[in-house]
Amino acid sequence: MCGIVGYIGFRDAFPILIKGLKRLEYRGYDSAGIALNNGNIKVYKCKGKVSDLESFIGNDDISGHVGMGHTRWATHGVPNDINAHPHKSQNGHFTLIHNGIIENYAELRKKLSNRGYSFKSETDSEVLANLIEYIYLKGNVTPEIAIRLALTKVEGAYGLVIMANKQPDTLFAARKGSPLVIGVGEDEYFLASDATPIVEYTKSVIYLNDNDVAIIKKDELVLKNIKNDTLTPKVQKLDLDIGQIDKNGFDHFMIKEIYEQPKAISDTFRGRVSATHDITLGGLYDILPKLENARRILIIGCGTSWHAGMVGEYLIEELARIPVEVEYASEFRYRKPVIYKDDIVIAISQSGETADTLAAIKMAKEAGTTVLGICNVVGSSIPRETDGGVYTHAGPEIGVASTKAFTAQVTVLTMIAILLGKRRGSIDNYLYKELIDGLISLPNKIEEVLKHNNVIKEISSHIKDAPNCLYLGRGYLFPVALEGALKLKEISYIHAEGYPAAEMKHGPIALIDEKMPVVVIATKDSSYEKIVSNIQEVKARKGVVLAIVTQGDTVIKNMADYVIEIPEIPEQLAALLTVIPLQLLSYHIAIMRGCNVDQPRNLAKSVTVE
Numbered sequence: 001m002c003g004i005v006g007y008i009g010f011r012d013a014f015p016i017l018i019k020g021l022k023r024l025e026y027r028g029y030d031s032a033g034i035a036l037n038n039g040n041i042k043v044y045k046c047k048g049k050v051s052d053l054e055s056f057i058g059n060d061d062i063s064g065h066v067g068m069g070h071t072r073w074a075t076h077g078v079p080n081d082i083n084a085h086p087h088k089s090q091n092g093h094f095t096l097i098h099n100g101i102i103e104n105y106a107e108l109r110k111k112l113s114n115r116g117y118s119f120k121s122e123t124d125s126e127v128l129a130n131l132i133e134y135i136y137l138k139g140n141v142t143p144e145i146a147i148r149l150a151l152t153k154v155e156g157a158y159g160l161v162i163m164a165n166k167q168p169d170t171l172f173a174a175r176k177g178s179p180l181v182i183g184v185g186e187d188e189y190f191l192a193s194d195a196t197p198i199v200e201y202t203k204s205v206i207y208l209n210d211n212d213v214a215i216i217k218k219d220e221l222v223l224k225n226i227k228n229d230t231l232t233p234k235v236q237k238l239d240l241d242i243g244q245i246d247k248n249g250f251d252h253f254m255i256k257e258i259y260e261q262p263k264a265i266s267d268t269f270r271g272r273v274s275a276t277h278d279i280t281l282g283g284l285y286d287i288l289p290k291l292e293n294a295r296r297i298l299i300i301g302c303g304t305s306w307h308a309g310m311v312g313e314y315l316i317e318e319l320a321r322i323p324v325e326v327e328y329a330s331e332f333r334y335r336k337p338v339i340y341k342d343d344i345v346i347a348i349s350q351s352g353e354t355a356d357t358l359a360a361i362k363m364a365k366e367a368g369t370t371v372l373g374i375c376n377v378v379g380s381s382i383p384r385e386t387d388g389g390v391y392t393h394a395g396p397e398i399g400v401a402s403t404k405a406f407t408a409q410v411t412v413l414t415m416i417a418i419l420l421g422k423r424r425g426s427i428d429n430y431l432y433k434e435l436i437d438g439l440i441s442l443p444n445k446i447e448e449v450l451k452h453n454n455v456i457k458e459i460s461s462h463i464k465d466a467p468n469c470l471y472l473g474r475g476y477l478f479p480v481a482l483e484g485a486l487k488l489k490e491i492s493y494i495h496a497e498g499y500p501a502a503e504m505k506h507g508p509i510a511l512i513d514e515k516m517p518v519v520v521i522a523t524k525d526s527s528y529e530k531i532v533s534n535i536q537e538v539k540a541r542k543g544v545v546l547a548i549v550t551q552g553d554t555v556i557k558n559m560a561d562y563v564i565e566i567p568e569i570p571e572q573l574a575a576l577l578t579v580i581p582l583q584l585l586s587y588h589i590a591i592m593r594g595c596n597v598d599q600p601r602n603l604a605k606s607v608t609v610e
């Protein structure tokens with residue numbers, strides 16, 4: 001989604017803005033722009049990449065110590081130079097960049113048109129720029145008052161940075177629903193939609209809350225809400241290192257993040273799982289009695305996080321015997337679900353900013369339910385909206401396709417399920433110990449799977465030209481099939497579907513012929529015999545089978561066209577291991593097809609609009 005970066009201070013703003021925009025490229029975008037204020041506001045913007053913007057600016061005078069930059073992911077209006085941000089108001093009094101959506105923009109646009117305003121772009125953001133200017137001129141008020149008054153009239157979501165022509169020493173920032181972070185330096189401030197552009201300059205940050213408005217000069221920050229109450233800014237320490245947001249010698253962030261999984265998982269359970277087999281989850285401490293006695297657990301999320309939630313459903317139902325339902329946040333928020341006060345909602349999100357998940361949380365809270373979060377980005381909106389939760393601590397995930405976030409989320413859900421099972425007396429000591437030992441052994445086992453990278457690359461070359469691909473799994477491995485299929489389609493653009501293996505004969509079997517690769521996740525578990533039969537069914541119809549099997553398996557090896565072996569692991573933990581070869585498979589296939597794996601077309605890293 002759109003990215004924001006801003007600077008005010010003693011340094012040249014331009015290099016900070018360009019570098020910041022490059023750091024934000026991972027969020028997904030289709031055009032970029034900057035505005036510099038050197039007593040006179042200059043705007044440069046164009047469709048395409050940040051590098052296109054640099055070429056477009058060429059040798060122009062880009063001096064100035066105040067500036068802002070934006071990467072746009074189109075919502076209102078096609079990606080083109082005119083719709084790119086920043087947008088100037090009609091008479092040039094205000095220039096702004098905007099993330100989010102102004103829902104009542106059509107009505108506002110009409111009213112402003114009736115009052116003589118015309119619009120250059122199709123965007124909702126230009127409407128806001130003109131609304132601020134209209135209030136400013138009509139009311140003869142200060143830029144700050146005009147901004148606050150305008151924001152009381154808009155419905156929807158915004159993260160905004162605004163420049164006022166008559167106040168060149170100030171940046172205005174405001175947030176509702178779209179994240180904004182302010183980096184605090186010595187005589188300088190940085191602004192960004194997430195901390196990645198800021199971390200190399202300062203670790204002191206202020207996360208804006210909804211309805212906050214910041215009035216920022218190089219040596220002063222005033223924080224208010226839109227009603228004009230003055231607020232005390234809460235400065236926090238950023239737990240992020242610059243090394244974490246570089247590729248560190250890897251060709252792409254995605255492959256770097258796949259290889260980071262042993263460490264990411266260790267970081268997820270570090271300090272939470274002890275050698276004496278105790279599990280401590282500080283963020284759930286106060287809520288544990290409620291959680292353990294929940295009538296039902298509702299898990300909500302989107303995309304990969306929803307797949308992690310599905311593994312969580314299987315784990316919690318088996319180990320803790322609490323009924324669980326998993327739902328797409330986008331469906332949950334718009335249908336009329338039954339929510340009981342003694343339900344517990346668990347929202348899962350890597351970014352902590354997904355608009356649908358946030359809206360579903362608000363709805364659950366309105367129904368009086370306790371809401372917990374499982375998030376990766378510290379300080380993001382979901383952890384701040386929830387009653388408790390667990391950070392995954394997987395480190396920044398920059399590749400658009402989620403990899404380490406998934407395994408970290410499943411690790412957290414596994415800890416929750418084991419902990420609840422123990423407290424409710426629904427798992428015996430043997431299984432409890434086996435699962436904890438299994439969790440502790442996971443980083444080493446993932447390292448072993450990663451050693452098969454070259455074999456997986458070789459197999460990828462046989463699958464890369466397929467137009468379709470089917471992924472099959474049973475039990476804990478069904479969500480893995482869904483996740484494997486999602487990874488393939490989102491970065492290689494091959495159509496792929498995940499199915500419970502037994503469902504194949506209710507429809508998808510009709511698709512199978514010698515051109516259809518079928519990836520079967522078939523490790524030794526309680527459904528092993530059944531999945532062997534499913535593989536036979538595929539082979540009988542000449543399908544090409546790639547099977548993920550347990551080390552030493554000979555039965556499937558004799559039937560499948562290709563196999564990838566993974567170490568033995570209890571079936572409750574198998575999702576955490578079997579997903580790794582599927583991530584590598586999609587990575588290699590996408591590279592072989594010449595796709596941009598870190599920034600797949602049309603996709604955004606954090607989906608902050610519905």
Ligand code: F6R
Pocket residue numbers: 301302303304305306348349350351352353354357400401402403486487490605606607
């Ligand atoms: C897939 C992917 C998306 C996200 C989804 C939810 O690889 O990354 O499907 O999982 O957009 O995002 P978060 O977890 O940030 O809420």
